[in-house]
Amino acid sequence: MSKFSIIFLYFDPGLGAMIVQAIVAAAAGILLFSKNAWYKVKAFFGLIKDEEDTYDSIDIEEEDTERNDAS
């Protein structure tokens, strides 16, 4: 597959930017893990309030994941 991908590198992704993603991901992983843990602690004590906003979730498919092959 890589023969296709090489063609499409029509802009420079930045070498530093490719390397740094490993560190960004590690930091993000720790943050998400601790947020999750904190959320569970709060949920345990019944401290979760539903936040109201106009944003969707990052995941666009929740329950209808497999229903797209009908046609």
Add this chain to the structure above:
Amino acid sequence: MTPANQTHEASFRDPSGYMFHDGGVLRRVINPIYFPQYTQLRDSGFFETLIKKGLLIPHTETSVADDKIVITPEPIPFISNPYEWSFEQFKHAALLTLQIQKYALSKGFILKDASAYNITFHKGKAVFIDTLSFDFYEDNTPWRAYKQFITHFFGPLVLAKYHGTDIFKMMQTHIDGLPVQLIASLLPGKTKLSSTLYTNIHLLAKMESKHSEDYSGETKVAKLSKKAQNNILTSLFDFIKKLQLKEASEWGDYYNKTNYDDAAFEAKKQLIRDWVQSLSVKKLIDMGGNDGTFARTVIDIVEDVIVTDIDNNAVGYNYQQVQKNGETNMLPLVCDVLQPAPGIGFNNTERNSLIDRLKDYAPDVTMALALIHHITLSGNVPFLKSAEFFAKFSDYLIIEFPKRKDSWVHSLLTRKREFINHFDFYNESEFEKGYLYYFELEKKQPIEGTERILYLLKNKHSIGG
């Protein structure tokens, strides 16, 4: 082959295909080099899902041949650019990009670029418009559009938090996003304490300058698991979702400060509705239209409305209402009439100027309510000049002229101090002299209870067709 002059001016960087004008219809050619991706995206239901969710612009396949596939996307009346978005719109565009990348990743694809110009606003929502932006995902590769996401979306948004939304205008001078080093240097030092900001901006800037001279490509390319990449996407998503402007985001309740009592306000609304109704209008633009209050009085009798304002907060408030009311024919837009967005990029045509886009949009009616005194007195633009501006793209013009006795005008004139005599020309007859050079007078009606007159003017030269 499509003659070069029919290809779309913004469509030349990506070898996968290009847009072209087929008569009045905008179509997209897909080159054989992109057939494998395209067919898999089509046959796997990937396109279908994104289209059904309203995240990707719908398209139909027009023709399939060995040397090219042609698809026809749903037409979009007006393409807005990042430097014309309110903070909320910018946020939604960024979040949409992350949603799509995360979904693509789950289906074995990636977004191969994360340009802010891949997104525009259509039917009241952000929508992804570059159907050929997807490529196959290769296991354990980092996201190659990551840096572009930072320079087009994350950086400008974070900077806007600290310096205000004027930052978005820097996108006009940097068509490929704000340089990472510049973003890093403009951020306050305390942002280094945030792990998200430190890694995504400060560290990125450092790494980019460290590796900028690796011309031979000797450094080993890093690996990144899919799970790790999902963590980046999710943490950026959460961070952006929570971003808020530091500057007071309270919308200034403009209409309570103006010179209208309720009766006059309603009279003006009724007058506008009557006039617009009599013209059978399809497209309308309200310039300096604030939060869209007056445009909303006719929103049910026109097909498409654009409301521009110089105030990012007013535009943001308008956008909020669009979402709340589920309006699909209203586009809120940031625009300084005294300095409309220029044509930018290669040849100055990659992203068209506001005036060029308005000429294409060809509104049947342009409204300019409570605007002319600002153009004339704050901007020192003579009536003839502002009339020329409106005449470039409007068939009909509904324009409100506040007389000298109007308190707003009075205060603007007072601020001129010893130069006040230079503005003696600001009166009804001079206004008419300037505007009737380009327009014919159709109707003229003083608004009761105010010092203001509403005009309905018709362009002497027909616009569009």
